[in-house]
Each structure stands twice: as C-alpha cells, then as structure tokens.
Amino acid sequence: MSGLEYQEGRTELETLGEFALIDRLTDGFEIHRSSTIKGVGDDCAVLGEGEEKTLLTMNTLAEGVDFDMMYTPLKHLGYKAVSVAISNVAAMNGTPTQVEVSLSVSNRYSVEALDELYAGIRLCCERYDVDLVGGNIGSSRSGMVISVTAVGKAKKAEIAYRSGAKIHDLICVSGDLGSAYSGLLILEREKVTYQANPNFQPDLDSYDYVLERYLKPEPRFDIVKSLREKGVVPTSMIDVSDGLASELLHVCKDSNCGCEIYEERIPIDYQTTRVCSEMNKNMLPVSNALNGGGDYELLFTIDQCDYEKVKDMEGVHIIGHITEKGMPAVMVTPQNTTITLVAQGFKAMDR
C-alpha cells in the first residue's frame, strides 16, 4: 500500500507557491522534439516546424477555489472557462482556433445544469470563432473541475513572448484593472449577507460592470486585431490573470530587465473606486489593480518607434517603460514615491 509514502517528511505546497512549484516539478524535463519551439514558461507552448506556428495552452477552474457555485451562473462559468483559456492565445498575439473541454462533475449536478454550462461554452466558442473539437466528461467525488485546452495559430514573426521586452520599451495595458477583483469582493459580501438571512435579495444592479468583469471576462482579441491592423508587434506580452504586479514581474524576469510604471497612468474604472471606498476606507483601488487579478487584460511592451501608432489606440494605456537589467520593477506614485512591486502585495520604499 505504497500510495501513502508521501506523508513522511513533507513540505507543504503553500511554502512554494504555484510558479516556484512548477519550476521545481518541471526542472528535469528536457525538450527533444524539433517541433517544440517553446515549452513550459509562457502563456502558450509554441509548436510546429513551419512559418505558421501552433499555440497550445490549458486552463483549469476548480469549484470552491476558482469559482463559488453560490453566485456563479453555470452559463457564465462555461463562457469563462473557454474565455480565460483562449486569453492565453491572445497573450501570444495569436488567433484561437479550437478548444477541448474536460469536465469532472459530482452527481450533485444534473443534466440540465450541464446544458447551461455548455450553452456558455458554446456562446464563447461562437463569439470568438473557435471550434469545440473534443474533451471528456467524468465523475468527480465532489464538486466540479473544468479543464480547457485551447489551440491557436500565429505567424512565427508575430508571436509575442514574455521574454522580448528591452530597455526603453513602452509598457501598455488594455482596458482597466482591478474591476474583476472588485466584482468578486461584492459577490463575497452579498454571499455573507445572504447566508445570514436567506430572505435577503441582493441588489447588484449598480455593480453591473465589475460583476460582469469577474463572472464573464472577455479575452482581448480586439486589441490583438488593432495592433495587427496598425502593424505593431508587441516586443512582449502576457495576460493579466494574477494582477498587474505579478505579470510585470514575469515580464521583467523573463526579459531580464526592470520596469517603471506610474500609478496615475494605471486605468481604473469608477465602479472599482466606488467598491473600494464602500468596502474599507483603507482599501486602495490601485491595490486591486496590482494584486487583484482575473481581469484578463493584455499587458504588453512596444518599441518606442511604435509610440505614434499606439498612443491613441482605443482601450490601450501607456503606463510606463522598461528599465535596464538589474533594476527593480517599481511603481512611482503621484507624490513621487517609488514602490517596489512584489507579487501579491507591495511595500513602500523612499525614493
């Protein structure tokens, strides 16, 4: 009965965190296939021998961790499962083409529940012109786990990796940040109220934007298209799934550079600001933008010579620039204080 050996001399998963854990677990793996252009370590793997590359990515949503059935409509959940997977294809500057969906569900779910889930999957596939080409459905002991594999395509010369940013490049972000996390805060607040009083009818109308951002994020293929139309290939790109700070640190680490962003340039919606002030007068909207995550906006860098093409692009904000190797990733406040960015939370430092 050897499956229990792992209980001796254990290191808890929390002591590492996802990225260090992935680094450790995939450390000894080698790439042997000439068709593997990029393996572990970006938003997608890049595969194929020719000029047009295949992009491959997986994303998993687990009940009780990534979503709460108490406030997640199944149709939204299906939509989001596909949406966040193909967002990784957007983050490589690619076009999504196919998805597969693997579902593990307990018998707590009915056939009608899965009809709803798949209606959402279908809606997202139709909106982004993606074919559902396979997957599987199996039982789980409890709850639901949805894994989506997304396939995309991109011309070799147009692929934007995390590793291509270089000194003086401009840092851009699409849409606004922190709104998805603000939506989650509202849903969690209403859940607590509902649990205390099941007759309570939450009034969510005035939070429509932030709720939609959390429950049904859209991948930014409109931005990918705008950049293509202007002939701009980002020097690096990543999607904002874990918060701006974490994503900037990925780009800086992989591109071997530092960065400087300006707090007042970070796009924040007024609903995000309102939610923060309602929740706690010490909660800063910029903190939700830096650490909230779940926005699925695109964070990218461009060469300075593309500035004219990008500066008036709808939905794109230039928030800073790349600094040289050895420099930290920092945010400058309106008071000219420099804050060093850390993944999850940040600490102030005098300039």
Added chain:
Amino acid sequence: MSGLEYQEGRTELETLGEFALIDRLTDGFEIHRSSTIKGVGDDCAVLGEGEEKTLLTMNTLAEGVDFDMMYTPLKHLGYKAVSVAISNVAAMNGTPTQVEVSLSVSNRYSVEALDELYAGIRLCCERYDVDLVGGNIGSSRSGMVISVTAVGKAKKAEIAYRSGAKIHDLICVSGDLGSAYSGLLILEREKVTYQANPNFQPDLDSYDYVLERYLKPEPRFDIVKSLREKGVVPTSMIDVSDGLASELLHVCKDSNCGCEIYEERIPIDYQTTRVCSEMNKNMLPVSNALNGGGDYELLFTIDQCDYEKVKDMEGVHIIGHITEKGMPAVMVTPQNTTITLVAQGFKAMDR
C-alpha cells in the same frame, strides 16, 4: 444568487451515461474552421491544413473515481496519466509529440508527493519521446484531478478513424484483455482486508502482471510501429479503455456495420483467468475482457488483403470480422452460441 437554479426539474447524470451525455451537450456546436478535419467523436481531434495533421486529445483522472490513493503509487499515477492520454494518439495511428499537464490538488498533498507524480510523468515522456510543454497547477477543495492534453502527428492518409471499418474487414486486438480490470479486483480485495486489519501485509507478488497492467498501462506504439513497417494502415482503430464490447460498439456505430468475434480468439492472460477463479467461480475471464476496461490495447480492423502481413505479427490477434450494415455486434462462443454485445454486460441469445 442564480447558481442554484439548476436544482429544479433535474435529470440525474446516471440516466444518460458518458457518451449520450457528450452527444447531448455537444449537439448544437458547429465546426467553422477549415483546419478542423475531425472534431468531437474519435480518440483525437484531427487538425491542420497540410498533409501532416495534428492530433489533439485530453484525458482526465480524478481521485476516488479513476484512482484510489490507498493503493496507487504516485509515480505510477503520473506515468499512467500521460500513458492513457497518448494512447489516444496511438488509437489514431499517430506519433505523440507533446503533452501538457493540468493538476488540481488539495493541501493534503505535499511537494514531495508531487515530485513523485512528476517523476512518473517524466518517465513516460522519456519512454515515448514526448515533450512536456506546459500546463498548470492549482488548488482543489479535496483530492486530486489530473488532466493531460496530448498532441501528436500523423500523415493524412495514415490516420485510422473509428468510422472506416467495412464489411469483411478482419478485427484485430493487441496484447491481452481483462488483465487491467483483474489487477483492480485484486487491489480492491487487498484494500478491504487491509482496512479490516491494518497490520495485514498484502502478498501481491503472484499478481505482478495484472497489477502492472492496471497501475501502469503502456500505450501500444510498438504495434503502431509494426503496422507501419509492414505497410498496413488499419481501416479503423480505437484503444480499449472501456472494455472490448464498448469499443466494438463504437466502431460498429461509427462505421455503420455489424461485427462477429469468436470467444476463443480473445486473448486472455493466465493471471486473469486465475484471478477470476479465485474471486468467484461464476466470474468468467471473457467478461473481464469484454467489460473490464483499462487495458489500453489497440482494437483495429484491416482489409482482408492485409491478412498475410498481420497474421504472424507479434502481439496481434485476429478475433473476428466486420459484418454488413444492420447486423448486430455479436460474440460466438465455443458452443456456437451467439451473444449480442452490449456496452457493460452482455446478454445471451440463441443462434
């Protein structure tokens, strides 16, 4: 709080079964991309515009459903997760090239446990010359769910679909059947004994073959290679994950034909026979072969003109032939009784 709507007017998942459920859920989906050659409904999706096609498949193993940590060594589990995913590539007559692994784990697992799991993943990747190119690791509320996406390649003309069998084709199967399920029966028996008496030390040595078949199945790329060397392209192929009966019915349905197999031709290992006689004198080894599943052998059909090339091929057994449209899928016993095959269990019928 709309997530709970699904609890009204419910149809239980068990009333449909996996295949009918997939049919229902994917019914309204349409294929729009010219690069989608085959979508839902075979062992892999077939993608790409050129002569060399990309094969894509996902497979998920959920704790408590597909594996029991009580008797599953984590290294074996990692190996099996990759093995059964790439087995779907073998079932299309393809070559596996890359995998991605998505893992949802509870904090019951330690870093060292995942080291073991990934050691098994790595071993399987190395053995079958497959690159690990991505995936993700996240938390789960309880237990472990492993989803593996496998990518492969195959020349367009060499792809074996489930739908290509035609009248008079010979039905072949690799290896032996029913041994994986026999291994599971032994493990379940020892688990019950162990739970009753934790000092009990199971003696599993004499069951080594069937245990390995269950815990660490091998995809049959050796058979794919042999067929290629002999210049044989199967007219149809599928891997035996759910039992011979279920797989034959898939081929007959998709190829719009019937079939006739001969009981005494079905390859069964002596350990399978021994386990059956130990378990219950009424347990027939052929029943494990038909309905047990988990063998991951290849079931394929060949044109009669390839008979000479295949008849002495190592590890390949010719067990019957394809019959015309409208005929049932049947097994003929040594006593010349004809049994109609049904997925999970079978019923006798006078000839």
